[in-house]
Amino acid sequence: MELGVKGKVAVITGGSKGIGLATALLLAAEGAEVAIVAREIESLRVAAEQIKEQTGKEALVISADVSKPEDADRAVALTAAHFGRVNILVNNAGTSAARPFEQVGAEAWTADLDLKLLGAAQFSRAVLPHMRESGGGAIVNVTAIGGKTPGASSLPTSVSRAAGLALTKAMSKDLAADRIRVNAVCIGLIRSAQIERMWQAKAPELSWDEFASDKRHGIPLGRIGDAKEAANVIGFLVSDAASFVTGTSVNIDGGLSAVL
Structure with missing residues (x-):
């Protein structure tokens, strides 16, 4: 099945490795233009070479700190200037920070929320004018199953991920009139x-x-699971094949989670 992303432009944060890179490879292979965003420029260059070798596409490489609003604005502006539009956003940047509650100080809370929640929110705000100009778009927030079923010693990650799910639902309601769909995936062991x-x-x-x-x-x-299996679901959610899907989350966990 063709996904219907040929000619569309995707911004993928955390795009140099893992699920982000697998998603970039999938979308590029389907004919999309991709901008990959991460902090380490060398990792980005290696990823871009891989995308070129496997798909023939020249990925736009952008070194940026997702937790900084000015970097999010710059990354989106560079993408729009380079490709002329932005149609897809995959908010994938994040790390795992899991400790018992008493071991999480104020700085750790702030850093985790800035990266996983506020970073996704800022990138989403930055792409809105471009998606509206294009007549719509698709956003996928990559979260984790711990956001639905937090376990012991899972802080601050599980809280940030739960907030990401709430962000997804709220955004889907606010942006539906502009034909901008917003969904989430909840990652298990990948x-x-x-x-x-x-x-x-x-x-x-x-x-x-x-x-x-x-x-x-x-x-x-x-x-x-394999990163490609996560990318397949993300690719579906940002594609025309999912044109009536918004405000939902999909577990990619091999059945591990106890909740839908």
Whole structure:
């Protein structure tokens, strides 16, 4: 099935690695133009080379700190100036910061919320004029299943992710009249640099396939997911194939979460 994103322009934060890069690769392969945003310029350049090799597309590389409003405005302005429009935004930037409540100080709360919540909000505000000018658009906020079912020692990440889900629903209501759809995906255990570090720390004697399929992860589908599998869902949500889908969240977790 063609996604209907050919010729559209996508901004992807956290686009140099993991789910962000996989999403950029998918959209570029489907004919979209992509701007990838992250802090590390070298990682961005490597990612752009990979996109060029696999899809033939020249990705726009933008070094920016998503937690800074001025960087969000600059990144979107550069994208619009380079490609002439912005139709898609994937708010994927984020890190995992999980500690017990008493160990989370004011600075940690601020840093996490600035990155995951306010960063997504600022990028979304910045793209609005361009999406309205184009007659609509699609935004996907990448969150985590912990935002729906916070566990012990999951702070501040689980709270920031829960706020991201509320942001998604509220934005979907406010922006629907402009034909701007806003959805979220909730990520479970997906292969990433962080998960690979956990693998090396906990079970270096196992191969990746053995570690990924370890029953102790408790994943009903029996394995850790791949970034491409997350990208497939994100690609659907930003595409014309999902033209009547807004204000919802999709778990990408192999059935791990206890809630819908």
